[in-house]
Amino acid sequence: MTFSYPCLYSFRRCPYAMRARLGLLFAELQVELREITLKNKPPQMLAISPKGTVPVLQLLDGTVIEESREIMIWALEQQDPQGLLDKKTLQQSYDLMDKNDNEFKYWLDRYKYADRHTDMTQTEYRQRGEVFLQVLEELLTNNPYLLGTSVTVADIGIMPFVRQFAHVDRDVFYDLPYPNLQRWLEDWLEHPLFVRTMTKFQPWQDGDEMVVFQ
Numbered sequence: 001m002t003f004s005y006p007c008l009y010s011f012r013r014c015p016y017a018m019r020a021r022l023g024l025l026f027a028e029l030q031v032e033l034r035e036i037t038l039k040n041k042p043p044q045m046l047a048i049s050p051k052g053t054v055p056v057l058q059l060l061d062g063t064v065i066e067e068s069r070e071i072m073i074w075a076l077e078q079q080d081p082q083g084l085l086d087k088k089t090l091q092q093s094y095d096l097m098d099k100n101d102n103e104f105k106y107w108l109d110r111y112k113y114a115d116r117h118t119d120m121t122q123t124e125y126r127q128r129g130e131v132f133l134q135v136l137e138e139l140l141t142n143n144p145y146l147l148g149t150s151v152t153v154a155d156i157g158i159m160p161f162v163r164q165f166a167h168v169d170r171d172v173f174y175d176l177p178y179p180n181l182q183r184w185l186e187d188w189l190e191h192p193l194f195v196r197t198m199t200k201f202q203p204w205q206d207g208d209e210m211v212v213f214q
């Protein structure tokens with residue numbers, strides 16, 4: 001018997017793709033996963049999403065979702081057994097993800113690639129990024145998750161970017177005065193669903209056996 005699944009073009013190390021994969025796993029949905037490399041994007045992906053970024057999800061009716069946040073939301077709107085789209089915190093989740101995507105990511109890229117951005121020093125870029133980390137630290141002071149006692153879409157939407165920030169220089173990150181954020185990140189890195197999102201797959205080629213991600 002053949003099953004068909006929505007098809008996710010993904011790149012293991014991309015934080016946007018990580019949040020999409022986390023959304024799909026928290027939603028307990030199954031998709032076909034096509035791992036890509038950014039240097040050699042498959043024409044099948046570019047045909048449905050010419051802007052050429054991952055993640056891209058193609059649904060069974062042909063609809064294409066080409067923004068990571070929309071993929072998370074779509075997945076969790078299908079099924080949300082752990083209540084990540086909790087109505088009481090949804091607007092706060094969106095506001096925090098806006099800050100993450102529009103401000104924090106800007107400084108993160110400059111901190112990570114300071115050699116390519118010479119207007120400021122790497123330390124200054126890091127300090128600009130830390131403004132958002134301080135907001136997160138404050139939120140995590142009394143709660144295990146960003147918006148309370150249970151996981152919300154904000155946690156899974158932001159965690160991959162904090163991970164990337166931490167991994168620029170782990171020693172520096174773990175020396176910063178953000179114990180709650182450090183604990184939150186550590187917990188996420190060990191979370192079974194996050195571990196599953198980081199499974200390694202060979203880049204997809206037409207004709208390969210289908211990889212079902214679940």
Ligand SMILES: N[C@@H](CCC(=O)N[C@@H](CS)C(=O)NCC(=O)O)C(=O)O
Pocket residue numbers: 011013014015016017038052053054055066067068069
């Ligand atoms: N706004 C997009 C951004 C996705 C994005 O920028 N992904 C990066 C990889 S982390 C990408 O595909 N870049 C294209 C490239 O480097 O060619 C989303 O949220 O899905």
